[in-house]
Amino acid sequence: SAVEAALAALRRAAQSGANIMGPSIAAARAGVTTGEWAGVMRAVHGEYRGPTGVSQAPSNRTEGLEEIRDAVDAVSARLGRRLKFLVGKPGLDGHSNGAEQIAFRARDCGMDITYEGIRLTPEEIVARAREQDVHVVGLSILSGSHLPLIEDLMARMQAAGMGHVPVIVGGIIPDDDAARLTAMGVARVYTPKDFQLNTIMMDIVGLVVPGAAAA
Incomplete structure (x- = not known):
């Protein structure tokens, strides 16, 4: 009761x-916890979303990407619409550079990308994925909280009828944790040693339509 009264006074x-x-x-x-305090502030004032610098506009940066762009075009034709890729950063991790590099490269390869910045909840990511009917969800987590966040997200994906949508995860992820993520249903796990962006792009194409990347 003391916490509730304090939160009401704060509000x-x-x-x-x-x-x-x-x-x-x-x-x-x-x-009162920091999260409860922040919840009141967000309810009253809203939440700031910093610019990420990733435009959804088509890119002219195609040098060296012809093979991947051709694969994306072919898969998009088979899907009946442009391959849709959502990049999300769940949790309190503020390091967005890796996610932005993935989003930039996906856009340059001809994918239709959605990237709305940092500090999203699993609930927000799944809602956005369902709203946009995406073909792949890619998550970047560098905070070490990948296990509980991904477990929550995968459960929400199943509940939303999106269990068929491949989920890929990148971050500072130990091998044992990577195995646990795979057991949860994660399609691919990438760590700092997986720095070849073009390889990741072709992986995405292959996840959406198996065998398409090699065709």
Whole structure:
């Protein structure tokens, strides 16, 4: 009851524009968690989404990508629409460079990419994947929280009727954890040793239509 009262006082202060320091200190003393405090701030003020620098516009950077672009075009023709690839960063990991490199290269290879930046929840990622009817979901996690986040996401994918959509994961992932992710149904696991972006792109093509990358 003390926590609920402290959160209510915090919410009133945030909504009225009053100084929130006093209610925040009272909330901490009542045992309010950082997540609960932040939840009130997000509910009142919304949540900032920083720009990622990845445009969805078609790219003219095609040098050396002709083979992959041809494969993407062929698979897209078989699918009846452009191969749709969602790149997500679940959890509190703020390092977006790797995810952006993947999204850039996927766009340059002719894929229709969706990338909305960092700090997404598994629920948000699955909702977006379902809304856009994506063909592949790629997740970048460098925070070490890959096991619980992926377990949550895979369960939500199944519940949303998207268990057939391949999920790939990249990050700082020990071999034992990679095996556990594979057991959860993850199609591919990439670590820093897998730095050949073009290989990853061809893997994506092959996951959407098995055998297409080699054809």
